[in-house]
Structures are given as C-alpha cells and as structure tokens.
Amino acid sequence: MAGSTPLDPSSLAAPEDDRRLVEALRAGDERAFTELLERYHSTLVRLAMIYVADRAVAEEVVQETWLGVLQGIDRFEGRASLKTWIVRILLNRARTRRHREARSIPFSAFWNPEGDPGEPAVEPERFLPADHLKWPHHWNEFPDSWSGLEERLVAQETYAYIRQVIEALPPHQREVITLRDIEGWTAGEVCAALGISEGNQRVLLHRARSRVRRALEQYLSEQ
C-alpha cells in the first residue's frame, strides 16, 4: 500500500495484455469476453451503485456498459488502458442514468475538493487546545490500540458495517476509495479513469479513509 505511485502513463496500462484482449475481442473470441466479464463485472456493479442505489438498475447500467464496450471496441485506440476505458463508459452511463432519474441525493459534480477545507481527519476535541502550555494540538488522550481486536475486525458484521460507511460517503470519495482500496488500483489508474488530478485523488482518498477509520474506531469502542 505504501510507496509512491508515479503518474507515468506508460505504467498505467498493461499494454500487451490489453492488445491481446482487444484483438481477440475484435476477432469475436468469446473467451476474451468471458475473461473481461470475470475481471471487471463486479467492479462495474460496485461503481454503478454509487450512482444508482437500486441493485437491479445498477446491473442494467453494467449490461449497457458491456454492450457499449462491444460496440466501441473497433474504435478503441489504446490511448488509455482497457480497464480505464471501460470504467469511463460505465461512469458516463451511471451518471447520466442518475441524472435522468433525478435522484435527490445532494452532491455537486463540480465540487472541488482541493478548494474545500473539508472536515478534519480526527475531531478537533480529541486534541489539546492551542493555548495548552506544554502540548498544544497533541492528543488529549491517545487512541485505543486495536491490537487484540483482530477477531472482531475481520468479523462479517464489521465488513457489513464498513460497506454501510462507504455507502454514506460523498460519491467522489466513494469512487476513489472503492477503486484504490477495495479494487486495489494504483493512484495513476484511478486518476486516469476518473479524470482527476493526482492531488484531488489524494485529498478524496484521505477524506474517505479517515472517515472509515473514525467510524471503525467508534464501532469498535461500542460493546
């Protein structure tokens, strides 16, 4: 997880693997299509559900996306990686669908996280005040370590709880944390697929992870 993720475009795609799949698909090879379905279908459903909460509608959007992939594959130029290209098709459709259905979950597609001071990673009350003589802005009380709670951490209820926390995140944070941490994409891949800067990506990831950690801390302190 740690380590830098350079934005070198050549590192974004696995060009050879992409070329093989694209050529096979164009040639009508069903196995290539099956491979893509197995690789990306569940990712696409997860992403679609950020915009259309109803699972059946999300599945429909993903179906349309796959048809879009087939219809567009002859025009795919390989400037983006195949998975970036597929995710862009999905996000376009899912966002349009949400727009059409005029769901009223409030968020702005034009919100700029870098210009927004946002909420702190940790509640300010957890730190000593600025006028504290010895330790201003240091922990009021240290957080409780989670060691010894491993069993609870990996319990099914904890996973279910984390899913709920993620569902409640603003859409852009949800996109980034889903692709980075759940799907394991690199920063560069996420920037390319979502069309956001490296800085934006990091801010969104920071907010999202901080919120999940905070929610987990609260969850684990109960009981």
Add this chain to the structure above:
Amino acid sequence: MDEQELTCQELVELVTEYLEGTLSPEDRVRFEAHLATCPGCRIYLEQMRQTIELLGRITEEMIPERAKEELLRAFRTWNLR
C-alpha cells in the same frame, strides 16, 4: 511547512501522503521523528493501515451466472455483425 516539530493534529492530516510516499523528504523526516516519540500517533497510523487492509479484504464478488449467460448471448449476437 516550517521547521517546527509536527503536532499530532497536523500528523493525522499527513498520514495519507505519508503512506502514498508523496511527502517531501524533509516532511517525511519530521513525520517519522514525531512518530518515534509519540505512541498516540503510532497507534493512529497503525489503525489507518488496519483500515486499508480491511478495505482490501471486502469480499470479491463473482459475476452471477445468469448475468454472464445473458451477456454471452449478447456477445454472440454482436459477433454476427
């Protein structure tokens, strides 16, 4: 950032940049110097790592057979193009 020591409240906002490896070398040194003396921030960083690890373990779903069959049918139709 200036040369002063980091506070805990500053550190928690830098955790993602630290983990992403995007802190400047000087800030990385300050970050690690703070960690070395602050058990609270060590616990915090560890919790962040545990959170990320947990996110990576959210079960991977497979494509449902029914959806796969439907899409393969669509593929065969498309293939007649």
